[in-house]
Amino acid sequence: MLEYTLEAELYDLGYKAVCGVDEAGRGPLCGPVVAAACILPVGLVLPGLNDSKKLSEKKRDILFEQIKENAVAYCIASASVEEIDQLNILEATLLAMRRAIDGLSVKADFALIDGNIARDFPINAKAVISGDATSPSIAAASILAKVTRDRMCIELDAAYPQYGIAKHKGYGTKAHMQALREYGPSPIHRKQFVRFLEKEKHE
Numbered sequence: 001m002l003e004y005t006l007e008a009e010l011y012d013l014g015y016k017a018v019c020g021v022d023e024a025g026r027g028p029l030c031g032p033v034v035a036a037a038c039i040l041p042v043g044l045v046l047p048g049l050n051d052s053k054k055l056s057e058k059k060r061d062i063l064f065e066q067i068k069e070n071a072v073a074y075c076i077a078s079a080s081v082e083e084i085d086q087l088n089i090l091e092a093t094l095l096a097m098r099r100a101i102d103g104l105s106v107k108a109d110f111a112l113i114d115g116n117i118a119r120d121f122p123i124n125a126k127a128v129i130s131g132d133a134t135s136p137s138i139a140a141a142s143i144l145a146k147v148t149r150d151r152m153c154i155e156l157d158a159a160y161p162q163y164g165i166a167k168h169k170g171y172g173t174k175a176h177m178q179a180l181r182e183y184g185p186s187p188i189h190r191k192q193f194v195r196f197l198e199k200e201k202h203e
Contacts, residue, residue: 020137028170
């Protein structure tokens with residue numbers, strides 16, 4: 001079970017509202033990158049709460065609703081394909097995370113950020129490597145972000161069915177790569193991520 005160790009340490013230091021922040025969709029070839037910020041009541045036990053990647057889709061969906069019902073505050077935000085192309089994926093991810101923090105209905109005064117980079121945030125922040133397997137707040141944010149992005153992919157699949165996005169969620173699977181070579185990239189594909197198509201043309 002995940003422990004509120006990091007959160008409790010910060011509350012002991014005098015912080016009033018600590019949020020966990022995580023993203024989904026840094027690696028895929030298409031679609032937005034999604035981030036979530038979540039403030040949980042310290043000590044809240046949600047059975048099965050863990051890194052979203054370690055959970056089944058069914059379990060994530062159940063926890064998604066439980067987190068929304070029980071959180072002190074949460075916000076889910078994104079950065080678009082255009083912003084990813086313009087900024088690069090790291091900067092777009094940080095932008096989505098800042099938007100999620102800014103959108104909290106209860107303003108956080110400290111953010112625990114999954115990963116190894118925590119810069120340019122509007123409040124004090126700390127990077128936590130493997131945070132989604134350490135902190136309940138980050139794990140909750142990872143589930144909010146992952147479920148939201150997966151549902152976006154189902155909508156993108158309806159608009160661009162030839163790529164099979166509902167199945168692979170935009171990742172560079174063999175089937176996705178074959179579809180890209182056959183149909184070319186769509187408006188929802190990240191230009192920086194599909195440059196290999198141009199390279200292959202010239203080989």
